[in-house]
Amino acid sequence: MKLLLNGERVILPDDIVFVSDVLNHFEVHNKVVVVELNGKILTKTEHQSTRISDKDKIEIVHFVGGG
Template identity: 70%
Template sequence: MSVILNGELIQLPEHVVFISDVLEHYEIHNRVVVVEVNGEIVNKVEHQSTRLSDKDRIEIVHFVGGG
């Protein structure tokens, strides 16, 4: 499936079908993130049940500490 992830058109592997799969695929599943799909913020408890579709627009923001 093709999606737009943070502004970039990418092809996801076949096994990536849920938001949680995307986070695991990019090895950010253990970070605090905000995920938006097609303009709607998806609550963390819904990451494992929210199925993605071809051409979805996904934005993932994670926080970086520093000073």
Template identity: 55%
Template sequence: MNVIVNGEHVEIPKNVATVSNLLQHFELDQKVVIVEWNATILEKADHQETRVSDGDRIEIVHFVGGG
């Protein structure tokens, strides 16, 4: 399946069916993230239920500490 993540075309496995699975795939599931799915900002509670489909546009923002 092909999706656009943070402006880049990415091929992901077919078993990545939800936004939650996508975060696990990119090893971001344990981080604080903001996800925009097809121009809609998702609540964390919606990550499990929101299905990822071919051609979706997803923006993922996560916080990085430092100084």
């Protein structure tokens, strides 16, 4: 599957079906993140039930501490 992820084209394995699968694949599932899929911000509960499709646009923002 081909996606636009944070502005970069990526190819993901066919077993990635849900937004939560994308987060697991990139190892950000344990971090506090905001996910936008095709312009719509998803709630955390939607990550496991929202299917992704070829050519979707996903933005993942995670927070970094510091000062």
